[in-house]
Amino acid sequence: MMRTAQPPPEPSRSGETCARRFAGVERNDPFTQAVRALCERRAAAKPATNAMNTESSRRPAARPPQPSTPSSGASPSATRSGPSDARAADAADAVELLQHEIKLPSLPSVLLELYEVAEDPRSSATDMAAVVSRDPGLAALLLRMVNSAFYGFPRRIDTVPRAVAVIGQRQLAMLATGGVVARIFGETPAETIRLETFWRHSVGVGILARTLARRLRLNDPERHFVAGLLHDIGRLALCSVAPERVRAALAESRRRAIPLRQAESQAAGIDHAAFGSMLLRKWNLPFSLALAVLRHHDPTREDAREEAAVVHVADWLMKALHPALEDEFLLPPLAEGAWERVGLPLSDLPSIAEDVDASLAATLSALRSGAA
Ligand SMILES: [Fe+2]
Numbered sequence: 384m385m386r387t388a389q390p391p392p393e394p395s396r397s398g399e400t401c402a403r404r405f406a407g408v409e410r411n412d413p414f415t416q417a418v419r420a421l422c423e424r425r426a427a428a429k430p431a432t433n434a435m436n437t438e439s440s441r442r443p444a445a446r447p448p449q450p451s452t453p454s455s456g457a458s459p460s461a462t463r464s465g466p467s468d469a470r471a472a473d474a475a476d477a478v479e480l481l482q483h484e485i486k487l488p489s490l491p492s493v494l495l496e497l498y499e500v501a502e503d504p505r506s507s508a509t510d511m512a513a514v515v516s517r518d519p520g521l522a523a524l525l526l527r528m529v530n531s532a533f534y535g536f537p538r539r540i541d542t543v544p545r546a547v548a549v550i551g552q553r554q555l556a557m558l559a560t561g562g563v564v565a566r567i568f569g570e571t572p573a574e575t576i577r578l579e580t581f582w583r584h585s586v587g588v589g590i591l592a593r594t595l596a597r598r599l600r601l602n603d604p605e606r607h608f609v610a611g612l613l614h615d616i617g618r619l620a621l622c623s624v625a626p627e628r629v630r631a632a633l634a635e636s637r638r639r640a641i642p643l644r645q646a647e648s649q650a651a652g653i654d655h656a657a658f659g660s661m662l663l664r665k666w667n668l669p670f671s672l673a674l675a676v677l678r679h680h681d682p683t684r685e686d687a688r689e690e691a692a693v694v695h696v697a698d699w700l701m702k703a704l705h706p707a708l709e710d711e712f713l714l715p716p717l718a719e720g721a722w723e724r725v726g727l728p729l730s731d732l733p734s735i736a737e738d739v740d741a742s743l744a745a746t747l748s749a750l751r752s753g754a755a
């Protein structure tokens with residue numbers, strides 16, 4: 384009996400989504416291959432969700448990156464370069480942005496007091512709770528966070544002193560930082576950025592960074608969570624002072640299929656990593672946090688520390704695995720050696736992805752309720 388040759392399977396909608404997402408990724412190392420395979424497996428398992436919800440399904444198909452020319456400035460090395468991009472662009476634009484600093488929100492003093500108490504070896508959980516209690520919204524937010532799936536404690540934690548005792552003073556100060564900044568920008572009208580999309584991505588990167596830090600047994604996983612949560616905060620800050628430039632950068636990024644930060648440097652004279660880190664320093668938040676934000680796209684720079692590599696990988700993984708949650712058009716280049724620097728086995732990837740799936744919705748809800 385003659386057999387009819389089977390046609391090759393149609394690429395699924397979800398497979399197309401992954402293919403589009405990875406169109407600009409030039410590297411094909413084992414990490415990239417493993418993430419892409421995982422992306423396809425996950426997309427195939429949830430085809431309806433992906434077909435309905437992906438940002439890219441509502442946009443024109445992505446063009447692969449254009450061959451770089453001297454005039455486009457879109458070479459891979461250019462995309463990996465750091466804030467020198469900003470210097471190469473019109474520096475007058477950056478100065479003008481800084482003059483709009485007045486438009487940026489200020490940080491509530493309660494947060495700086497929390498850091499002071501956390502750093503004082505003589506202080507107690509009660510001292511910490513006394514500071515937190517002056518901001519009932521913050522106290523409620525912290526309790527929601529410690530009782531959420533993010534921590535997964537078996538018993539309910541009802542008081543701030545108990546929360547301090549369970550997770551530690553510095554960790555609570557870090558968590559408060561994330562919550563307070565999310566609250567500040569949750570209230571900022573940002574018509575150029577979909578806040579829902581922005582925060583889902585940011586919270587996902589925070590959870591992934593914390594997961595990586597815990598698996599690597601690094602100190603202060605909360606510090607990594609907050610660095611991940613705030614890594615793109617410069618995008619909201621730029622929206623506050625120069626929404627029209629952010630709109631121009633987004634349009635240019637899509638039109639030329641170039642990384643968003645490159646388009647930001649060209650449209651505003653500074654990218655979101657540099658602008659976000661400047662904002663955190665203006666707020667006197669820890670230098671290590673500002674540095675992680677500054678280098679989250681350049682973790683191999685000499686002055687970058689471990690957090691930047693962890694956040695860079697977390698950011699890239701989130702973009703690869705949750706393409707529906709990202710405003711950027713194409714998956715940007717992964718810094719060479721970033722995964723190797725993190726140093727986890729590839730076999731950990733599926734369970735790392737499950738960690739973010741398990742607590743993303745609950746963590747997002749705990750943080751966002753605080754903005755109300
Ligand atoms: Fe970024």
Ligand SMILES: [Fe+2]
Binds near residue numbers: 615698
């Ligand atoms: Fe990001």
